[in-house]
Amino acid sequence: MFFTYLRRELRRRRKAALVVASGLALGIALVIVVNSVSSGMGKAQEKVLQSLYGLGTDMTVTKAADSTQTAQRPRFRFDAEEDGSEKEQSSDRVMVQGFQTLASSTVGKVAGQEGVADAVGGLSLQVLKVSGEFTRGQVQQQGEGGPGAAQPSPQDRVQGGGADFDVNSYSVYGTDVTEPALGPLTSSEITSGRTFKASETNAKVAVADSAYAKEKKLKVGSTVTVKGTKYEVVGIATASSGDAAANLYVPLRQAQTLADAEDKVTTIYVKATDSQQIGSVKSAIQKNISGTTVTTSADLADTVSGSLSTASSLASNVGRWLSVVVLVAAFLVAGLLTASAVSRRVREFGTLKALGWKSGRVTRQVVGEAMANGLLGGALGIGLGVAGAYAVTAVSPTLEAQLGGGGGTGGPGGGGPGGAALMGPGRQAAAKTLEVALTAPVSLTTVALAVGLAVTGGLIAGAFGGWRASRLRPADALRRVE
Known part of the structure; x- marks a missing residue:
């Protein structure tokens, strides 16, 4: 009887039911899209951080900045040829990024801290190569005696000569080949050749970044020279x-x-045993190992700016507040419409009570109709929300993330592997700009949230209508004419 009456009433009042369901659907769809976009923001930010940290890295440890230390300047010296002949000159200067290093023994101290699953050290270097040649000038004698005169004249001039030098700068990262699971190299995929072997701890081998290899026309088997090696x-x-x-x-x-x-190492990459304990692990390292700065992924995320940061703020703040407002409005509208529909059905419910229906049965009937409207709105909302999230993923708008300005040195955002420029101690690294494509994945949790909202909306609407229906008295109802 309950379902028969429910089906008949929904069919008879399908326009009102569709209005209630549509309002709930819009609110639920907006929640799904906002949550999916927020999830996509999180994944995009993870990609950005992985490009600096490497996969599996939860935090980095670097030497604390020393404000009293002055920045070093590279010096180049070229020897003159005794015979005055022209000869190409070349000089390499290999410098530690940030000029801040930790003792290699610090890696073992960090690995021994409670909550640390693994730790590995790395050394980030910047190489400046200056090459070119000096050209000897020719003296043009203009004074008395002309060419061949024993003494130079004030009118004599030197023509030609000079210097032509090229400066080439590139970065080199020293990786612990016995610990391949941590460090910046894990954020790259070997597309040709192989990675390091565990036995190559002191071998003269190198892995080249694909962009640098293309620029320098390197391939597997090629030879690169760094400081004469x-x-x-x-x-x-x-x-x-x-x-x-x-x-x-x-x-x-x-x-x-x-x-x-x-x-010496510039950066120690740390993996925690439990991602929920990263904060406590950070505090333990800073407390037990003096002179270090610990940077977690959350710390680094705070330095992300650009359109990724702006879109993330909109999704997490404006979007969520807008979702809440729309949902509240949808719930209120659904409740008021349901209560209004009950008011128009006074005679109907009065008749049912006169025939023996209890107030509870009438209330359950109204709540059932509201729940059906809520579930219908939930189904429509899930469909609209998934379609909207799919549209965002299909378009995949490109966002820019700018990283830099870390206070530490030798680590991400501070002159380490993720730094974009060679910086002195305590100085900020130049901004590094990355482009990431935004997606909006819909998770089962989001769908479950949508179903919960649909049920909640139906219950709220049913509560309004049920309260109104429970207050009806058969005598009063029968005296009213629709």
Whole structure:
């Protein structure tokens, strides 16, 4: 009887039911789209952070900035040829990014902290190569005696000569080949050749970033020279998103030799045993290991600016508040319409009560109709929301993320593998701009939330109508004429 009466009433009042369901559907669809876009923002931000940190890295440890230390300036020296002949000159300067290093023993101290699953050190270097030649000028004698005179004249002039030098700058990252699961190299995929072997701790081998390899026409088997040392390219790596952490990757011990930084690292990459304990692990490291700065992914996320940050703020703040407002309005409208419909059915409910229906049965009938409207609105809302999220994913708008301005050095955002420029101690790295495509994945949690909202909307509408219906008295109802 309940379902028969329910079906008949919904069919007879289908226009009113459609209005209530449509209002709920719009609110639920907006919630689905906003939640899906917010989820896409989170995934886009993860891609940005992975391009600096590498997969599996929860935080980095770097040396605390020392404001009293002055920035070093690279110096180049070229020897003159005794015979005055022209000869190409070349000089390399290998410098530690940020000029701040930690002892390699610090890696073991960090790994021994409670809550740390693994830790690995790396050394980030910047190489400046200056090459060119001096050209000897020719003296044009203009004074008395002409050409061949023993003494130069004030009128003599030197014509020609000068210098022509080219400056080439590139980054080199020393990676611990025995720990391949952590570090910036994990954010790139080997697309040609191979990665390092665990036995190549001090081998003269290198992995080149694909963009740098293309620029320098390198391939597997090619040779690159860094500070007079030749390295064989054994692999080409392509960054999964954004720019690569370095142009060249070499074994850590080789990087330490190039920079005269034996047993030194610039960055320690840390993986926590539990992602929920990252905050406590950070506090423990800073407390137990003095002179260090710990940067988590949450800290680095705060430095993200550009359109990704703007869109994320809109999705998390404006979008969610708008969703709440629309939902509240939809629930109120659904409740008021249901209550209004009950008012128009006074005689009907009065007759049913006169025939023996209890107030509770009438209330349940009204709530059932409201729940049906809510579920219908939920189904329509899920369809609209999924369609909207799919449209966002299909369009995949490109967002820019600018990273930089970290207070530390040697780590992400501070002159480390993620830094975009060679900086002095305590100075901020130049901004690094990455482009990411926005998607809007719809999760089962979001669908479950939509169903919950549909049920809630139906209950709210049913509560309005049921309260109104429960107050009806048969005698009063029969005296009213629709």
